[in-house]
Amino acid sequence: MKLxxxxxxxxxxxxxxxxxxxVITGYQTFAQGMGPPSDTAQIDPxxxxxxxxxxxxxxFEVGENEYEVVMTLQAFGFTPNEIEVPAGAEVTFIMTxxxxxxxxQIAGTNVxxxxxxxRIQTITETFDEPGEYLILCNEYCGAGHQxxxxxxxxx
Amino acid sequence: MAAKETFKEKTNKALGVNPDDAxxxxxxxxxxxxxxxxxxxxxxxxxxNRAGLLELPAWFNYYQVLTAHGILLILIFTAxxxxxxFYAAMSHTLGGLISKVRKMGWIALGLMLIGTVLVVxxxxxxxxxxxxxxxxxxxxxxxxxxxxxFIVFGVWTATLGVFTNAxxxxxxxxxxxxxxxxxxxxxxxxLLLFGSIGVTIEVxxxxxxxxxxxxxxxVMLSRTLFWSFGHTLVNVWYFTTISAxxxxxxxxxGGRLFSDTLARVVVILxxxxxxxxxxxxxxxxxxxxxxLKFMHVxxxxxxxxxxxxxxFAMFAVFERTGRKKGAKGLLGWVKKLPWGDVRFLAPxxxxxxxxxxxxxxxxxxxxxxxxxxxxxLWITGHFHLTVGTTVVLTFFGIMYWLIPHLTKRExxxxxxxxxxxxxxxxxxxxxxxxxxxxWVGLLGSPRRTSYTTYGDNATALDWDPYLFFLAIGxxxxxxxxxxMVYIVFHLMFKAPKGNTVFPxxxxxxxxxxxxxxxxxxxxWVVLAIAVISMGYLVPIVDLVVNAPPGxxxxxxx
Ligand SMILES: [Cu+2]
Numbered sequence: 001m002k003l004x005x006x007x008x009x010x011x012x013x014x015x016x017x018x019x020x021x022x023v024i025t026g027y028q029t030f031a032q033g034m035g036p037p038s039d040t041a042q043i044d045p046x047x048x049x050x051x052x053x054x055x056x057x058x059x060f061e062v063g064e065n066e067y068e069v070v071m072t073l074q075a076f077g078f079t080p081n082e083i084e085v086p087a088g089a090e091v092t093f094i095m096t097x098x099x100x101x102x103x104x105q106i107a108g109t110n111v112x113x114x115x116x117x118x119r120i121q122t123i124t125e126t127f128d129e130p131g132e133y134l135i136l137c138n139e140y141c142g143a144g145h146q147x148x149x150x151x152x153x154x155x
Numbered sequence: 156m157a158a159k160e161t162f163k164e165k166t167n168k169a170l171g172v173n174p175d176d177a178x179x180x181x182x183x184x185x186x187x188x189x190x191x192x193x194x195x196x197x198x199x200x201x202x203x204n205r206a207g208l209l210e211l212p213a214w215f216n217y218y219q220v221l222t223a224h225g226i227l228l229i230l231i232f233t234a235x236x237x238x239x240x241f242y243a244a245m246s247h248t249l250g251g252l253i254s255k256v257r258k259m260g261w262i263a264l265g266l267m268l269i270g271t272v273l274v275v276x277x278x279x280x281x282x283x284x285x286x287x288x289x290x291x292x293x294x295x296x297x298x299x300x301x302x303x304x305f306i307v308f309g310v311w312t313a314t315l316g317v318f319t320n321a322x323x324x325x326x327x328x329x330x331x332x333x334x335x336x337x338x339x340x341x342x343x344x345x346l347l348l349f350g351s352i353g354v355t356i357e358v359x360x361x362x363x364x365x366x367x368x369x370x371x372x373x374v375m376l377s378r379t380l381f382w383s384f385g386h387t388l389v390n391v392w393y394f395t396t397i398s399a400x401x402x403x404x405x406x407x408x409g410g411r412l413f414s415d416t417l418a419r420v421v422v423i424l425x426x427x428x429x430x431x432x433x434x435x436x437x438x439x440x441x442x443x444x445x446x447l448k449f450m451h452v453x454x455x456x457x458x459x460x461x462x463x464x465x466x467f468a469m470f471a472v473f474e475r476t477g478r479k480k481g482a483k484g485l486l487g488w489v490k491k492l493p494w495g496d497v498r499f500l501a502p503x504x505x506x507x508x509x510x511x512x513x514x515x516x517x518x519x520x521x522x523x524x525x526x527x528x529x530x531x532l533w534i535t536g537h538f539h540l541t542v543g544t545t546v547v548l549t550f551f552g553i554m555y556w557l558i559p560h561l562t563k564r565e566x567x568x569x570x571x572x573x574x575x576x577x578x579x580x581x582x583x584x585x586x587x588x589x590x591x592x593x594w595v596g597l598l599g600s601p602r603r604t605s606y607t608t609y610g611d612n613a614t615a616l617d618w619d620p621y622l623f624f625l626a627i628g629x630x631x632x633x634x635x636x637x638x639m640v641y642i643v644f645h646l647m648f649k650a651p652k653g654n655t656v657f658p659x660x661x662x663x664x665x666x667x668x669x670x671x672x673x674x675x676x677x678x679w680v681v682l683a684i685a686v687i688s689m690g691y692l693v694p695i696v697d698l699v700v701n702a703p704p705g706x707x708x709x710x711x712x
Contacts, residue, residue: 007467014463018456018517025452025521035445036438036522042703045292045374075711099709100293101374103530107599107614112439112529117292117374118703119441134614138530138601140218140286142293142711146607 037113037123045117048072048098059083067091073115074098076144078135083152085127091152092124103138106152114139127154172657176246177561179260181647183239184558186268187232188643194227195636202588202629206622207606217605218284218712223275225287229388229542230306231271236550237395238263238313241340243557244398245317247657248334249324252316256323259316266309273302284712286603288381289361291372294708297365300358307355314344332669335415336659339398341676342422343391349430349683350387353380353691364708371705375442376698379434383691386433390458392542394425396549397465399502403553404469405660407499408492410476412660413468419673421468424461427683431690432458438525447694448522454690455520462513469506497574498566498658501552504582508544512537515593530603533596536589543632544585548578551639556655558646565653566646574642581635588628595621 029035048054053070057079060068067089072079074097085091095104097115104121105112111125127133137148197220203209204217211217242260246252252260276298277283283295289303321333321341333341357380363369401418405411412418434451437443477488493499515537518524528534555574559566566574596602600618609615672678 004471007464007471010467011460011463015460018459021517021521022453022456025523026449028523029445029449034523036448036526037441038443038445038448039441040444041441044704045706046704075709100711101290101378103601105530105599105601110523110526112526114437114440114530116378116441117706119375121441132613134599134609134612136599136601136609136615138604139290140221140603142709143216143218143284144711145218145603146605147609149609149612151612 037121039120039122041120041122042118043096043120045097048096053094054096059085065089069093071095072098073102073104073137073148075100075102075142076137076148078104078137078148078150081150083150085152085154087130087154088126088128089154090124090126092122095121095123100141101139102141102148103136105136105138107134107136109133112138127152130154172243172561172563173246173251175257176242176252179252179257179264180239180243180246181558181561183235183242183260183264184554184643185647186264187235187239188640190227190232190235190271192636192640194224194232195633197221197224197227199629199633202626202632204606205604206626207619208623208626211605214281215279216281216284218286219278219281221603222278222284222286226274226278227271229287231267233388233392233395233542233546234267234306234310235264237343237392238310240395240550240553240557241317241343241398242313243561243657244336245320245340248337248659249320253320253323256316256320259312259319263309263313263316266305266312268309270302270305270307270309273298273305277302281712288385290381291361291364291374291377292706292709293712294365294710297362300362300365303358304355304362307351307358310347310351314348317341317344332415332674335412335418336398336402338419338673339394339402339422342426343394343398345676345680345683346387346394346426346429347391349426349687350384350391352383354384357381357384371707373698373702374706375440376695376702378440379437379691379694379698382433382436383430383687384433386436387430389542390425390429390432392546394422396505396546397421399549399553400465400469400506402660403556403658404499404502405472405476406658407496408473408476409480410472410660411663412666413472413475415662415666416669416673417464417468419669421461421464423673423679424464425458426679427686428454428457428461430683430687431455434690434694435520435525438522439529442698443694451690452520452522454686456517459513459517462509466510466513495571495575497571497578498552498555500575501555501578502549504578505545505548505552508540508548508582508585512540512545516541528596530601531596532592532600532602535602536592536594536596539585539589539592543589544582548581551578551581554639554643554646556658558643559650559653559655560657562647562650563652563654564646564650565655567650570642570645570650573638577635577638577642580631580638584628584631584635586628587624588632591621591624591628595625 054072057070057072062068067085095115102115113121113123115121133152135150200220277296283299285293285295317340357377364372431454435455474488477491480491482488482491595618
């Protein structure tokens with residue numbers, strides 16, 4: 001097959017853009033630790049409430065300006081659903097679901113993850129700006145899906 | 156070459172389209188546009204509800220409407236259109252359907268209809284309000300899944316028909332290349348077949364679970380099998396769409412094919428590269444390592460390559476044709492295009508819409524950007540730009556010549572004008588709706604959610620003005636649906652009698668015949684299976700072998 005010269009240039013440019021976006025994504029993922037939430041830990045989805053740490057959901061200070069939020073998701077709410085942390089804190093959310101698939105999204109941030117039965121999901125965010133953040137479920141989970149939300153208050 | 160083809164066209168004109176084949180395609184199209192009307196009405200209800208302008212009754216709530224809208228338009232409308240269109244294309248380019256294949260076409264239609272009735276009935280009864288993704292462990296009525304199986308079997312029967320007719324033609328025309336449009340048909344249905352294997356396995360495991368014969372389900376496995384289908388399907392429609400761009404549009408503007416060989420290479424690449432692309436829907440899922448996800452970013456992006464080739468080909472055709480007509484300067488050809496001809500205008504706007512749509516697709520495939528927009532209304536906006544605009548406007552454009560061709564009628568200037576109004580209404584409606592969805596999605600507004608302010612949360616209240624634009628767009632689109640359904644049935648039954656050609660573009664006089672290797676389907680099948688295995692073998696084995704305890708069913712609606 002004979003390609004037109006301009007077409008070759010166009011395709012080389014196009015592939016160049018794709019490769020560049022791969023390089024940037026790879027650099028962000030592996031060098032800067034900005035990879036997508038990818039926890040591979042498992043849990044029995046029918047025993048969430050008896051399995052540590054989910055037998056005791058809540059906000060825990062684990063280091064200097066470091067917090068862990070152990071959270072369970074269920075139709076149609078987050079436990080805990082009112083979270084308070086100081087500004088500048090690095091907060092790690094450790095989550096699982098008791099029933100169907102839910103989404104975990106903090107509006108206005110890059111925090112966005114699927115929470116799937118039988119799996120534990122982890123995602124970390126540093127909250128520099130004080131204010132109230134809205135957490136919402138962004139995967140349809142039933143009749144009350146639109147009510148499923150929580151808040152994080154950063155002082 | 157050219158002389159021979161004109162002769163063939165003359166005989167086609169004299170003999171006309173085979174009335175039995177025409178009846179089959181017209182039946183598919185009639186049902187497709189009835190489905191579009193129902194699905195479009197449901198879309199309007201959703202748009203108005205989402206903007207907080209309309210409260211839906213408890214007996215037909217937002218999520219029921221959403222499930223029906225999704226399944227009717229994403230699965231049924233597109234499948235009916237695709238089979239009708241490609242069967243007409245085969246009938247025209249291969250000298251009529253063989254009678255066995257025509258029968259298969261009717262059986263396929265019957266199976267799809269039984270499936271649709273089962274699915275829609277369970278949704279209306281509120282026994283399957285699980286959206287068109289039907290993620291377990293949400294459990295619908297077993298009859299919902301059985302309906303899906305019927306739809307898949309219908310599609311497979313139609314697929315077998317396409318392969319049978321192509322093989323029979325090859326046997327009768329030894330050494331000749333399958334005509335390009337039929338080549339597209341084979342490619343599109345081959346991809347549809349590959350794409351539907353995973354979801355069929357998924358549904359077959361969900362049926363015993365829905366009957367209660369098995370207790371639990373492997374949620375991540377189901378989800379992964381679903382997406383091997385979910386995204387491939389989009390590319391199957393895209394396939395259908397670009398077949399008209401490559402073969403029909405050049406003829407409508409008075410030009411020739413860009414390159415028969417290049418078009419065939421694009422078909423082959425689309426078949427080979429596509430299936431693993433669905434994994435990018437799972438970038439923020441648990442259970443997969445970052446390394447695996449990174450490999451899949453590459454596999455998703457590789458699909459963009461044939462699209463880049465298509466983009467070049469289309470604009471090259473426009474420019475080349477314009478220059479032949481005496482256009483000067485860098486953009487002189489723009490003025491030489493038949494903007495007043497709706498048969499051209501509709502697919503042209505579809506192509507233009509694909510520029511931002513494709514760019515958005517490339518952007519959201521990357522990890523970080525995906526995380527910003529995942530499951531937000533951005534995705535719904537992207538979907539309505541790619542499928543709702545690029546694919547559907549091309550489908551509409553095809554109707555203006557294919558229906559008159561099949562019914563031996565004519566597109567009158569009056570209907571052409573109405574078609575232009577329809578096209579513009581649709582375009583403006585999509586600009587408002589998809590535009591608002593993209594923007595408010597970036598701000599965090601989720602998709603698949605009925606109207607909510609999350610208890611008057613300040614962040615959520617800020618989204619309301621955008622949602623209002625969404626509702627305006629949805630209303631315009633509904634007007635567009637009504638106009639289009641009117642046009643389709645007018646062309647079918649009321650337009651004046653006459654002759655309308657099936658506008659197939661011819662190769663340039665000095666074009667070389669495509670190389671022999673483009674016909675080596677066995678090789679493409681092996682390569683496609685290799686690529687699918689590369690993408691899915693490791694994760695699926697891992698999901699099966701290394702599975703957490705299964706999930707019991709839930710009915711949360
Ligand atoms: Cu939820």
